[in-house]
Amino acid sequence: MPEPLLRVEDVVKRFGGIIAVNHMSMEVYENEILGLIGPNGAGKTTLFNCITGVYKPEEGRIIFQNEDITGLPPHVIIQKGIARTWQKVRPFKKLTVLEAVTVGALLRTPDVDEARETAKEILEFIGIEKSRWNRLGSEITLIEHKLVDLARALATRPKLILLDEVAAGLRPHEMDELAKVLLKVREEYKLTLIVVEHVMRFVMGLSERIVVMHEGKKIAEGRPEEVANNPRVVEAYLGTKPL
Numbered sequence: 001m002p003e004p005l006l007r008v009e010d011v012v013k014r015f016g017g018i019i020a021v022n023h024m025s026m027e028v029y030e031n032e033i034l035g036l037i038g039p040n041g042a043g044k045t046t047l048f049n050c051i052t053g054v055y056k057p058e059e060g061r062i063i064f065q066n067e068d069i070t071g072l073p074p075h076v077i078i079q080k081g082i083a084r085t086w087q088k089v090r091p092f093k094k095l096t097v098l099e100a101v102t103v104g105a106l107l108r109t110p111d112v113d114e115a116r117e118t119a120k121e122i123l124e125f126i127g128i129e130k131s132r133w134n135r136l137g138s139e140i141t142l143i144e145h146k147l148v149d150l151a152r153a154l155a156t157r158p159k160l161i162l163l164d165e166v167a168a169g170l171r172p173h174e175m176d177e178l179a180k181v182l183l184k185v186r187e188e189y190k191l192t193l194i195v196v197e198h199v200m201r202f203v204m205g206l207s208e209r210i211v212v213m214h215e216g217k218k219i220a221e222g223r224p225e226e227v228a229n230n231p232r233v234v235e236a237y238l239g240t241k242p243l
């Protein structure tokens with residue numbers, strides 16, 4: 001096995017008496033699409049927040065490209081090459097599509113013209129029509145929002161993107177379109193993706209490997225078909241006590 005791109009080592013994150021992430025460990029390898037699944041409240045978003053510097057874990061380490069990045073602030077982590085999209089759509093009502101993506105690119109260069117060119121290239125590549133580039137965030141559809149969120153993440157020139165419920169709320173044909181775009185950007189930009197998702201058809205179809213969280217811990221990992229048939233995983237989703 002090659003060295004992992006990202007290593008989560010024994011991470012613990014508490015909120016008061018709740019242990020949201022409870023000694024969680026996992027590895028993510030370069031260029032793979034890893035699905036991270038688990039019932040509501042399993043700790044998936046909190047783990048993303050620990051990786052991206054929103055929270056500092058109380059215990060454990062996050063290692064990215066062999067560097068310990070635990071507890072670094074979010075803007076430093078973005079500059080190291082980790083980008084994300086958010087579970088809740090965070091509308092940029094007063095910016096246009098092009099401006100919103102340009103802001104992402106400005107995290108990597110102080111040159112506005114260069115940032116705008118990067119934004120245009122990315123919007124074109126992911127297939128948002130030019131006629132939509134000057135629309136305000138308040139005027140675009142949900143699938144466009146999801147694609148613009150992805151474009152904003154790409155504009156920071158990441159090596160790794162964490163996608164938090166990117167398919168939620170989309171119609172089946174829109175999910176298929178999004179899956180195609182994700183495969184295309186992975187190839188073009190030599191990316192690694194971690195996909196947190198409840199829509200099983202989407203995440204199982206897209207991911208090469210799946211990690212399952214429950215109550216802050218990893219309870220299973222493997223190929224999608226292995227995980228789907230794992231009794232511990234089935235139990236966790238049915239809400240009964242895991243084996």
Ligand SMILES: Nc1ncnc2c1ncn2[C@@H]1O[C@H](COP(=O)(O)OP(=O)(O)OP(=O)(O)O)[C@@H](O)[C@H]1O
Nearest residue numbers: 015018019020038039040041042043044045046047
């Ligand atoms: N800021 C916070 N303050 C207090 N408790 C929190 C906070 N964020 C998350 N939690 C709690 O931590 C646990 C894990 O939540 P988290 O949002 O990480 O789960 P999740 O796997 O992303 O769930 P979902 O699939 O519903 O998005 C839950 O019990 C949640 O209520």
Ligand SMILES: [Mg+2]
Nearest residue numbers: 044045046087
């Ligand atoms: Mg979540």
